[in-house]
Structure formats: structure tokens, C-alpha cells
Amino acid sequence: MKNRFTRRDFLKLAGLLPISIAAPGFVNSLSSMQQTGKPQNVIIIVFDAFSAYDISLYGYQRETTPNIARWAERAAVYHNHHAGGNFTTPGTASLLTGTVPWTHRAFGFPDKVDDIFVNKNIFTTFQNYYRLTYTHNPAVNTVLTQFSGKIDEKVPLEKLFLTNDDFIYKVFGNDEDIALVSWVRAMKRKEDGFAYSLFLSRLYEKQREMLIANLRSKYPGGIPRIAVDNYFLLEDAIDWLAEKLNSIPRPFLGYFHFWPPHDPYVTNQKYYNQFAGDGFRPLPKTLDLFSVEQDNLFEFLLRKRTDYDEDILYVDQEFGRFMDKLDKTGMLENTWVVLTSDHGEMFERGIRGHWTPVLYEPVIRVPLMIFEPGQKSRQDIYASTSAVDVLPTLLHVTGQEPADWSEGTVLPPFAQTYDRVRSLYVVQAFHGEQYSPLTEATVALIVGQYKLMYFFGYEKLGTGNERVELYDINNDPEELNDLSTTKRETTAELLNEIKQKLTEVNEPYLNKN
Amino acid sequence: MKQYSKQGLWSLFLVCAFPLHLWTIILAFRDFSWVSERTNSWDAVGVLSYGLIFALIESVAVFLVTILLGFLVSKKWEEDRRNALLGNLVLIASLWAMASYLYFILQVSVSGQTIDFFVSLKHPLRFLYAICLALVGVTVTLPTYLILRSEKFLQFIKGLFERLSLLTVFYLFFDFVGLVIVIIRNV
Numbered sequence: 001m002k003n004r005f006t007r008r009d010f011l012k013l014a015g016l017l018p019i020s021i022a023a024p025g026f027v028n029s030l031s032s033m034q035q036t037g038k039p040q041n042v043i044i045i046v047f048d049a050f051s052a053y054d055i056s057l058y059g060y061q062r063e064t065t066p067n068i069a070r071w072a073e074r075a076a077v078y079h080n081h082h083a084g085g086n087f088t089t090p091g092t093a094s095l096l097t098g099t100v101p102w103t104h105r106a107f108g109f110p111d112k113v114d115d116i117f118v119n120k121n122i123f124t125t126f127q128n129y130y131r132l133t134y135t136h137n138p139a140v141n142t143v144l145t146q147f148s149g150k151i152d153e154k155v156p157l158e159k160l161f162l163t164n165d166d167f168i169y170k171v172f173g174n175d176e177d178i179a180l181v182s183w184v185r186a187m188k189r190k191e192d193g194f195a196y197s198l199f200l201s202r203l204y205e206k207q208r209e210m211l212i213a214n215l216r217s218k219y220p221g222g223i224p225r226i227a228v229d230n231y232f233l234l235e236d237a238i239d240w241l242a243e244k245l246n247s248i249p250r251p252f253l254g255y256f257h258f259w260p261p262h263d264p265y266v267t268n269q270k271y272y273n274q275f276a277g278d279g280f281r282p283l284p285k286t287l288d289l290f291s292v293e294q295d296n297l298f299e300f301l302l303r304k305r306t307d308y309d310e311d312i313l314y315v316d317q318e319f320g321r322f323m324d325k326l327d328k329t330g331m332l333e334n335t336w337v338v339l340t341s342d343h344g345e346m347f348e349r350g351i352r353g354h355w356t357p358v359l360y361e362p363v364i365r366v367p368l369m370i371f372e373p374g375q376k377s378r379q380d381i382y383a384s385t386s387a388v389d390v391l392p393t394l395l396h397v398t399g400q401e402p403a404d405w406s407e408g409t410v411l412p413p414f415a416q417t418y419d420r421v422r423s424l425y426v427v428q429a430f431h432g433e434q435y436s437p438l439t440e441a442t443v444a445l446i447v448g449q450y451k452l453m454y455f456f457g458y459e460k461l462g463t464g465n466e467r468v469e470l471y472d473i474n475n476d477p478e479e480l481n482d483l484s485t486t487k488r489e490t491t492a493e494l495l496n497e498i499k500q501k502l503t504e505v506n507e508p509y510l511n512k513n
Numbered sequence: 514m515k516q517y518s519k520q521g522l523w524s525l526f527l528v529c530a531f532p533l534h535l536w537t538i539i540l541a542f543r544d545f546s547w548v549s550e551r552t553n554s555w556d557a558v559g560v561l562s563y564g565l566i567f568a569l570i571e572s573v574a575v576f577l578v579t580i581l582l583g584f585l586v587s588k589k590w591e592e593d594r595r596n597a598l599l600g601n602l603v604l605i606a607s608l609w610a611m612a613s614y615l616y617f618i619l620q621v622s623v624s625g626q627t628i629d630f631f632v633s634l635k636h637p638l639r640f641l642y643a644i645c646l647a648l649v650g651v652t653v654t655l656p657t658y659l660i661l662r663s664e665k666f667l668q669f670i671k672g673l674f675e676r677l678s679l680l681t682v683f684y685l686f687f688d689f690v691g692l693v694i695v696i697i698r699n700v
Contacts, residue, residue, distance in 0.1 A: 109551070172563075175698040178556050182563030185544060186537070193617025196537040196564050198610035200571045 039251035040373055041335040042126070042394055045322070046095070046255075047315050048088060048137055049262040049354055051344030052081065053362035054309055062275055064312040067320025068339070072369055073378045075339075076413060080384040080473070081368035082446060083343045086428045087354050088139040091342030091387065092257065096143065097121045098391030098406030101427040102438065102505040108430040110139055110177045112146045120405045122253070122391050123150035126398075130252040134241070136160065136226055136259035140342075142177065144255075153248070160240060162215075162223070162231040163208045190228045205229075221307070222266040224314075226259055234260055234318045235268075242325040257342070261311035263353060265304065271313040275306045282348060283478055289460055289467070290357050291350020305347035323371075333374050336397060338390060341366035357428060359444040359453055360479055364426045370411075372397070379413055384446050386424040421448040423497065437506035445498050449474040452484075452494035468495055517583065521592050527678035528600035529579055530572035532607035534684035536614075537568040559698055562691035569688045579603055590661070597660050597670045605652055 052058045057069045058079060084094020089111050090101040097104045097117045104113040113121075123131050124147075133144050134155040141157050148154045158164035165183060172179035186196040187204045195201040212231050215223050223231045237258055245254065267274075282302065294300055319339065326332045343354050346362035354363050368385065370393070388408035395402055396410040412418040429441035440457030455467040470484040470491045484491045517525075541561040548557035579599050586595045615621075631637040659666040 172695075172699055174700070175559065175695075178552075178559040178698065179563055179695075181548065181556075182560045182567070185540070185560065186564055186567040189614075194540070194614035196540050197567065197571055198533055198536055198607050198614075199575060 038334065039128075040398055041250060041252050041254075041331070042129070042338070042398060043245070043254045043326075043335055044095075044256065044338045044340070044390075044394075045319065046092070046257040047261060047319070047339075047341055048257065048259050049343060049345045050312070050315065050341035050367060051346070051362045052079075052365040052367050053344060053346075054305070054312055055367055058367070062278070062280060062309050064309050065316045067316045067323075068367075068369070070320065071323050071371070074375045075369040075371045076375075076379045076381055076411075078368035078370075078381045078385050078411070080382060081340070081366055082364050082384065082386050082424055082426055082444075083341065083366050084387045084426060086343050086356065086359055086363050086426070087430070088137055088342050089143070090427065092137075092140050093117075093143055094387045095340070095342065095390055096123075096147070096255070098388045098403055098408045100388060100407055100425045101429065102425075102502075103407060105434050106143065107427070107432065107434060110142045111434055112142060114435075118146060118149070120403065121147050121150070122255070122394070123147050125391070125395055125400055125403050126253040128251075130249040131254075132244070132248055132252055133255045133257075134160070134237075135255075135257035136232060136237070137257055137262075138177075138180070138226070140257045155244075160232050160237050161226075162233065162236075163211050164230065184227065188228045218269050219266060220269055220272045221310075222264065224260060224266050225264065226262075232259070234258060234314060235321075238318045238322045238325075242322060242329075245326075245331065246329060258315075260315050261308055261345075263345075265307035265311040267307075267310040267314040268317075270317070271310045274310050274313060280306070283480075285349045285478070285480065288349040288351055288358055290458075292352070297350055301347040301350075301352055304352050308345060308347065332371065335373055336394065337371040338394070339367060339369040339371075340387070340390065342387075355430075357442050357455060357458055359426050359428055359442050361451075361473065361477065364444060381412055383412060383418060383420045384424055384448070385411055386426075423447050425501070435509055437509050438502060443498050443502070445494050446473070447494060447497075450483075450487075450490055450494065451479075452491065452498065454495060454498050470494070516588065517580075517592060517596075521596050522580070524674060524678055525579060525583075525596050525600055526572070526576045527681040528596075528674050529576040529603050530569070530684065531677045531681045532604060532611070533568045533572050533575065534565070534681065534687075536607070536611060537564045538684070538687075540564075558694060562694040562698075565684075565688045565691035566695055569685075575603060593671060594660060594667060597667055597674070598657060600674055601656050601660060601670060602653065605656065609649060609652070 054060050054062070054064055055068070056062060056064045056066075057072055057077070083091040085091045085101050085107075087109070089106045089109055090104075093104045093106040093113045094101060097113060097120060099117070101107055104117050105111070106113045127150070130153070131151045132153045132155070133151050135141050135144060135157055138157065144151065144154055156166065156169065158166035158169065165180070168179050168183050169176050184191060187201045189195045189201045189205055197204075208229050212223055215233075224233060225231045241256055245252070280302075282305065284298075287297075291297070323332070323337070326335065326337070344361075344363045344366055345354050346352070346356070346358075346360060348362065349358070349360070351358060356363065366387075368390070386408060388406065389411050390408070391403060392406050392408045393411045393414055394400075397414050409415065409418070409422070424446040426444040426446070427441065428443075429438050431440045432438055442453060442455045445452045445454070449472050451471045451473045453467075453469045455461060457465055461467050468484050468491060469482045470487060471479045471481070472483060473479065538561075541564040544560060545557045548560050579602070582602070583595065583599050586598060590598075631640065634640050656666075656670075660670060
């Protein structure tokens with residue numbers, strides 16, 4: 001019997017080649033569609049500077065999140081989730097690329113990520129989805145602009161501002177950051193009490209005030225804003241978003257990054273003074289080396305924290321309203337929703353905000369909730385997790401190809417197994433050069449119950465220029481007892497791991513200096 | 514008789530542009546260090562360049578408003594005198610605008626006694642406005658009177674404007690350089 005491989009056989013096999021290449025992804029897609037029969041949408045909601053520390057769902061004393069708690073009954077709730085960095089740029093870039101800041105290199109403001117990630121980010125992986133983004137935050141806008149080639153609809157940030165300077169973005173589109181800085185310095189008197197412009201700045205101010213005058217009574221503490229006078233309403237953003245989602249092609253991937261509860265911590269009339277005089281006293285903690293100098297510091301921080309907590313109530317109300325809208329339209333039956341933040345905020349140890357070298361839990365522990373389509377019960381996850389895990393997890397649950405460059409892993413309960421003592425890094429390095437070895441930075445390494453903070457290169461550290469702290473964040477979540485002198489072995493082990501990692505990540509940049 | 518000659522308008526424009534540019538340059542250099550630290554020196558140069566462009570636009574706007582005011586000035590005075598009046602008005606208004614900013618720049622703190630005094634008044638705001646009006650009134654009317662009545666003072670103002678105009682020509686050159694920098698940054 002003749003058993004020759006003919007030219008016709010070869011052509012038949014060659015015809016199957018594209019199918020064999022596409023098959024694994026197709027099979028994954030099929031598995032993700034099994035439950036509903038069609039591809040599922042993904043919505044990522046990020047509230048900026050939203051610290052898990054101040055969320056009642058995670059144990060905070062003030063009842064700040066009744067609506068989020070209500071919705072958490074239908075979600076996977078992560079109790080020890082950490083941002084990639086301590087402010088917007090590195091935190092958001094970690095979320096969108098699935099990598100640690102020393103890999104994506106967006107350390108400072110207004111850094112972009114390393115060019116290699118223009119084709120390696122969440123938008124490139126969901127290529128068969130309609131990709132829609134919006135952010136209030138200019139720093140996020142910088143990163144999204146970098147990824148815009150892979151975003152089907154990037155809604156301009158001015159779209160949801162009540163007053164805006166969008167001509168700056170239109171006229172100076174290739175240099176918008178510096179053009180905007182100069183415009184702010186030239187025209188916005190309120191920032192410091194003075195401006196470059198002697199006359200037009202006053203007219204400009206009056207014109208903007210007239211536009212928002214009728215809202216003042218609804219926002220007694222001030223109208224929500226970015227910088228001095230980019231006013232917006234979170235209510236408008238939520239209404240717009242809910243409506244928009246009903247009109248875009250399916251399946252879609254939506255990334256929406258809203259400004260509250262970021263400074264200046266303004267809330268609506270309903271929550272204004274909600275916590276004022278409630279007798280809340282935060283745990284006293286010793287002043288940090290990087291604390292600010294101010295009179296009545298404790299009272300100042302308490303007042304700011306109260307404003308922040310009232311702003312969280314506003315966020316909570318609007319997130320609840322958004323989820324109710326999705327529920328009403330039936331979208332939740334076929335949509336994954338992720339609620340998280342890019343970084344936290346702190347009001348202790350003499351430090352307010354997040355623009356600080358310290359990486360204590362309030363500044364890096366953020367909420368993460370994943371709402372599975374049709375989920376009816378709550379799952380609590382206590383293992384330590386990282387922002388870099390969100391991308392691989394979403395790819396996994398929607399049946400996409402894994403992102404081989406990502407430094408994250410699929411999260412429980414969606415992963416078959418999860419290493420509870422894997423190393424999680426949080427990096428702060430906004431003072432250095434973007435593509436140089438890290439010489440002035442803070443690295444937090446979380447392994448299981450332990451967290452080691454390694455500060456180096458700061459002038460304030462004095463001789464040796466190093467500082468090391470070790471905490472057991474499971475048993476001492478307030479980070480009151482530094483164990484670096486009592487648990488020397490663990491400290492040395494973790495410090496050694498950080499230093500080895502630093503050597504590794506600095507290596508490609510050594511010759512560039 | 515033409516109300517204003519081209520030469521007169523150009524001189525008036527230079528006088529209008531002078532305080533606006535001077536103030537921008539002072540503040541932009543003040544910002545230079547933090548912008549450099551925030552990103553780099555090229556960006557700090559960028560901030561200065563945009564600032565100069567905005568100052569030029571403001572200069573044109575102030576100049577146009579000044580010209581409109583010029584139509585209100587009687588033609589019975591010769592052009593030099595009218596230009597001196599208008600230029601003087603712009604300079605004094607600019608000085609007051611700078612003074613209001615200096616309050617914040619120098620972080621002037623008002624003494625407790627002064628605040629107590631104002632609080633003790635029945636209408637502290639009205640009192641404050643009255644003081645400001647009096648000060649502005651005096652600083653505007655006195656030079657105006659002298660320009661109209663004193664030939665010596667008019668010559669002094671004209672001499673001053675000539676010197677300021679020369680400086681402004683340099684500033685306009687900086688504007689041009691700033692414009693080139695802005696274009697380079699945006700291509």
C-alpha cells in the first residue's frame with residue numbers, strides 16, 4: 001500500500017495551521033463563555049487615593065462604606081491588597097501593566113511607562129474587546145495617552161469637568177504637562193495667592209466662579225476639584241458612565257479612574273460634617289523622620305482625616321449607585337467589575353497624604369473587590385495580594401491568553417493554587433532619574449505575615465543613608481512594633497532579598513550613567 | 514488730526530508690556546528650581562517660555578483696553594501727554610496688582626491688633642475698601658494731575674517710558690525665543 005505524503009496532504013495540513021495557532025485562545029474563550037454563552041465585559045473602577053485603612057468594610061471604626069459593604073456580599077473581597085507604589089503614576093502603571101514600578105519605570109510625576117509596555121498592557125491583551133477609558137486624573141491621562149493606540153475610545157479628561165482648560169490640551173497636545181503647569185502658574189491665582197498674570201488671571205477667576213456659583217450650596221466644603229479649579233461632580237461621572245456603557249459595543253473593557261477621595265477631600269451636603277465631633281481618636285503613633293513641621297499636628301491630621309472619611313462616604317454613595325444601575329440593567333449578569341485604588345492615604349506619624357517616602361500600610365494598602373458575573377455570595381481573601389495581580393486575574397477569568405511579561409499571578413479564588421508567602425514589592429522612587437539605578441528610594445517587601453521597609457539614599461537618613469523596619473502585619477496591622485531588632489534573622493533574610501532584587505533591576509541601567 | 518500716531522501707539526504698547534513681562538520673568542525664575550527638580554531644566558525653560566507667550570497675549574489685551582480708554586481722553590492735550598496719562602495708568606494699576614500678590618509672596622502677616630481693630634468696626638469690609646479706594650485714588654490722581662499740569666513731570670515720565678521701552682524690546686526678543694522653544698516642544 002502506498003503511503004506517501006502528497007502535496008495535497010501538505011496543503012490540507014497547512015490550511016489547519018492558523019486554526020492550531022488560534023486554538024488555545026479559542027478554547028480558553030470557550031471556557032469563559034461557558035456560563036453565559038457570550039464573552040463577558042470587564043469594568044475596572046479606580047477611586048484615587050482610596051486607603052483600605054479608612055474603609056469600614058475592612059475594620060475601620062467609622063462607618064465609611066455602607067454601600068460598598070452591601071455590594072461586597074456579592075464579591076470576592078481582598079483584605080490585604082497592596083498598590084504597586086505610593087502615588088498615582090507608579091500605582092496606576094502597575095495596575096495596567098501587571099508589573100512592579102522598577103520594571104515599568106514610571107516612578108515620578110509625570111513619568112510615562114517604559115516604551116516596551118506600550119504594547120504590553122491591559123489594553124493590548126483585551127484586543128478583541130471594545131476598550132473604553134476615562135480618568136479625572138492628569139497623571140493617569142499621561143499613561144492612558146501613551147496606551148491610546150490600543151484604546152478604542154479614550155474619553156478626554158475635560159469631558160467631565162464643569163469648567164475646563166481643554167484648549168491647552170488641544171493647542172499644546174505634545175507638551176500638555178508643561179503647558180498646563182505654566183498655564184496654572186500664569187492664570188490660577190488661587191493656587192498660591194499670586195500668578196504670573198496681573199490682570200487676566202482675575203477675569204479668568206471670575207468667569208470660572210460664575211460657572212459653578214449655583215452648586216455652592218450643595219457642596220458646603222467646596223465643589224470637588226482637581227488642583228485649584230478643575231471642578232467636577234462624581235454624580236455626573238457615574239451618570240455619564242452608566243449611560244455610556246449601555247451604548248458601546250460588546251464585549252467591552254472599561255477602565256475608569258475617578259479623582260475622589262483624593263485631596264482636597266470635599267464631600268456633598270449630605271455627608272458634610274457627618275463625622276465632625278464624633279469623638280473618634282486615632283491610635284497615637286510616634287512622629288516619623290519624614291513628618292512635617294506644623295503646629296497642632298495631631299489635631300490638623302485628625303481634621304484632615306475627618307474630611308477624608310466624609311469624602312469616602314461620597315465615593316461609597318456613588319459606587320453603590322453605579323452598581324445599582326448596572327444591576328437594574330442586568331449588566332452585572334455578564335460583566336466582571338473590579339473596584340480598587342492606585343494608592344492609599346495617611347494621616348498619622350505626622351504625615352498627611354501619600355507623597356512621602358514612607359510605605360506604611362495606610363499609604364499602600366488599598367481595596368480590591370472583584371464582582372464575578374452573577375455572583376450572589378461573598379468570599380473573603382486574606383492572603384497578601386498585589387496590584388500587579390489584577391491583570392493576570394482578569395485575563396484568566398475572561399479566558400484570554402496569559403500575559404507572559406506580567407509579574408503578577410492569578411488571584412484566589414480564581415486560581416487553582418496560590419502561594420501565600422510569595423514576595424510582593426511596593427516601590428517609591430520619585431526623586432531619581434527614570435532610567436538610572438535607584439539611589440534614593442523606599443522598597444516594601446511583603447512576604448506572608450512580614451513586611452520589611454527599606455529606605456535608602458535619603459539625605460534625612462544621615463550617616464549610612466539607610467533605614468530598615470520590620471512589621472508583622474497580620475498580628476500588628478497598625479505597624480506599632482518594629483521587629484527589625486528582635487527578629488534579626490527574618491530582617492536579614494528579607495533585606496538580603498530586596499538588595500539582590502535591587503542589584504538585578506539596577507543592572508540594565510548601570511552603564512547608562 | 515489723527516488721535517494717535519503709529520509711533521505713539523507702539524510706545525504705548527511697550528509701556529503696557531513692560532510690567533506684565535517683568536512680573537512674569539521674576540515669578541518664572543522663582544519657579545525655575547522646583548520645576549527643574551520636578552522634572553528637568555528643559556521643562557523649567559518651557560514653563561518660562563509659555564509664561565512669556567501668555568504675557569505677550571496679556572500685553573496685547575491690556576494695550577487694546579488702554580486704547581479704548583484713550584478714546585475717552587480729550588484731544589485738547591497733545592499726543593505725548595495723552596500717552597503719558599494712559600501709560601501711567603497702566604503702570605500704576607500694575608503696581609497695585611503686584612502689591613496684592615506681594616502680600617502672599619512675602620507672606621505678610623497682619624498683626625493681631627490690626628485684626629482686632631477691624632473686627633471692632635461696625636463695617637470692617639467697607640472700611641477696608643474705603644482705605645484701598647483712597648490709596649488708589651491718590652496714587653492715580655496725583656501723577657495724572659502732575660502730567661497734565663507740570664511740563665517737568667511730563668518730561669520725566671517720557672524719559673522713564675523711553676527707558677522702559679528699551680527694556681521691553683529685550684523682553685519682546687525673549688518672547689520670540691520663547692515662541693521658538695514652545696514650537697520646538699510641540700513638534
